[in-house]
Structures are given as C-alpha cells and as structure tokens.
Amino acid sequence: MKITIENNEAKFLFRIADTSLILGQRLAELCSKGPFLEEDIALSNCSLDLFGRAEELYKIIASIEGNKFTPDDYVFRRNEREYYNIKLVEQPNEDFAWTMARQFMHDVWAKEVFTQLLSSKNQQLVGLSEKVLKEIEYSLIHSRDWLYRLGLGTEESNSRTQAAFDHLLKYVEEIFNFDELDKTYLTNVENIEKVWQDEINRVLSEINVERKEIQPLTMRDFRDGFHSEHIGHLLSIMQYLPRAYPEAKWS
Template sequence: MNFELKNNESKFLIRLADTATILGQRLAEMCSKAPFLEEDIALSNISLDLFGRAEELYKIICTLENADYTPDDLVFRRNERQYFNLKLVEQPNEDFAWVIARQYMHDVYATAVYTQLSESSNSELAGLANKVLKEVKYSHLHSKDWMDRLGLGTEESNSRLQLAIDHLMKYVEEIFAWDDLDRKQLIDCDKITSAWENEINQTLADCNIERKTIQPLSMRDYRDGFHSEHIGHLLSIMQYLPRAYPDAKW
C-alpha cells in the first residue's frame, strides 16, 4: 500500500493523529497497572479520547487524500519511518511519574495547538478541534493535579518526577522546531512555544522540580519520521494481528 501523502494539510494532520495513536497506546499499556483502580479507569478514559481523536483525524486525512486505504490501514500497516508522532509520546511508562510528566507536557502542547485549530478554515477540522479541546482540558486538569501531588508529595515522588522530567525534556526541542507546514496550518506557532514554556516553567517551579539546561541533541526531527528505538517495539505489538493475517477482516 502506498501511504505517501500528497496534500499539505494531511501531511500536517498525520502528525497530530500519530501522536494521539501512540500516546493512546502507551496509556493503554497502563491498564491494570495503575496505582489504584480509580486511576486505572482515569488513564483508560484518556486513552479512549486519544484513540477516538486519532480515528477522526485519520478519517479527515483519508478524505483529503481521496485515499484507497482506511484509518485502520494507516494505523496497522505503516512502518516506523512512516509514523510522524512526537518522540515525547513514544517514551515508555518507566513508572507513574513518567506517565504523568509525559501526559502533562503533551496536554499543555495539545491545548495550545487545538485552540488554534478550532479556528481552522476547514470546518470539519475546526469542529473536531472544538470537541478535542474539551477532552484535552480535562486531561490537562488531571495531569496537572498529579504533577502537584508527585512534585509536592514525598521526597521519593519528587525525585521520581524529577528523573522523568529530566529524561522527557530531551524530546521537547523538536516539538517547537516548527516547519513551513506547521506555520501554514497553525495561526501562530511562536505563541504555542511561549505558552508552553511559560506554563511548564511555572508548574515545575510550583512543584519543586528543576528544569535543567539540556544541550541541543542531534536526534533529527519527528516530522521526517525519525524516532527513538521504542517505536518499533510499540508498533510490532500493536500491528501484530493485521500483519500476521493480512487477508483477515477484523
């Protein structure tokens, strides 16, 4: 199947869609592994929102591309280099602090991005963005509360959160290395960068977490399908059935 995208808008949207899919899958991994049952349900809920969002975005892409493939084909039949998610969201669930830190950093980004997309001239996209904003707002509330609890809870939780933040910050630089596609589809990219920086700095300061200086890393851009090694393992699990039984319908 040829998954090369021709339309500029869909080239941009697939970044958002893949980011939602991969983060959804990471959160689904937490099923039956949360600190208590209520939190298990909460993480599943956020995961469900993300898969629902991904599916809607893939549908828009399929329409824009006038494609002979489906959203499921996009999810289950593309390889590592054809995925365009933020490296941030493919990072593993080392512990609950990683789950929360990754989620919070994503939610702050997603809030800013979908706010701008809600004013898109593509009315289907604008409508979706408005729906997504409510989900993101809730997820943001949830992850921010946990940032406070972990940051200010105990010495152990603070140091675990610090570790998670130290690691995950390495994957932030690329998020704000906007390219022409981003600048075309979003109203004001620099505003997203500064909104993210301001809120993250404030939150980290409020919950006693240090933001360390990170040397620029030459890890190449997610926009070109570059990843950490984690992605292959995630995809091989996720895509197992459709790949193993290519003729089967599910």
C-alpha cells in the first residue's frame, strides 16, 4: 500500500520527523568511525536521540492519520521525493568540522521549533516536546563546545570550521521560507529565524569564524520533497535491507 499523507498536521510533522531521522542516519554513519572512542560514543548517542525523536513523531503522525503505518513503514518505504527533511541535514559528513557545524545549526533550529511546539493543541506532541527539549539541550552543549574547540584551536581546525560554515550556510535559506502549514502549527515563525541567526552569529563571532555573504543554492523547497543529490545515496544505504528482504526480522 502506498504511503500517502492526508492531514495537514501530519504533513507539517513529517518535516520535523524526517529532519531528525536523516540527521540521525548521518551520525549513525560515524559509528565505529568517530575521531576517537569517546566521540564515537557521543555521536552514536546523539544519533539514537534523533532516531527516537523521529520514531515518536512518526507514531504521532500515524495516529493523526488514523492509519496502521508503523515508524518502520515511514522510514523504509518512502522515496526521495516523499521525504521532507531540510537539506542541511542530508549533507555528508565530509570532515568532523562539517559534522559539528551541521549539528549545531540543526540543534539551534530544533530547540526553538520544539519550544514552540510546547504550545501545540496536540497533547502527545506537547509531551514529546517537553522530553526532547532536554535531549536537544544536551546535544547543543556538545556541538557548541566542539565549535569553540575547533574554531579557537589550531589554524587548521579553524580553517576547516570556516569551510564547513561557508558550505553549509548555502542550505539554510529554505528553512526560513515558512509556508502556511508552518505558520499554522508553530506559534511564531519569525522568531525561529531570529533566534537562529542571533545564536549562529554570536557563536561564529566568538570562535573567529567569519559569517560570509553566502549565495544560497537555488534548489526547490524541501517542503515539496526537493533535495540535494545526497539524499538518494543515504536512503539507498538505509533502506537496502528492508527493501531487499521485506520479511527480515530481528531474532
């Protein structure tokens, strides 16, 4: 059965759920490949938080939609154009500075989004938001700490951090092109951009990384399921097993 989305709230929540999932998958790619053992564990822990967050959101989506789809159905049975994550989080790990810059940019966004969802009319969503805000705060400490260490570290770590922001900032503009759905389910969309810009600018100025005028990439909106080229590769790895062996079960 093809997965369709009927309800506006579900459509909106897919954006947040898919963003959590795809970033979780990016971090999971680093499991056993972290720069050192403690960081490997840290990245895997953050990945688990993101997967858990996505899973709970998919459950809420299924209950809004009143269908029988499980989180696994949503994760493994949708194609690129049926994913609605922000393009920032599908960008590859490239190097550790990219990973941390991407994480920090995401965490600042996620914190404000879930803070606004505390006022949702959907009580399941309010309960989840209360819970995940604690986890986001912890992840934010981690990603922000790393940016200080990298930005204020050596010439090499600073230049890589600069390169990471120069690249990743190209993908940010679409996040703030809010549509009617965002405006319906979030309480103050303008504040999401304001909080985000202020915090990014504050941290960059403190870590000697320049916020350059970046020409955003002209790609169509993630809200319509448009992506950079990376999502297909990511999904093909993530979905391979359940698509090839639909009957496979953990035993």
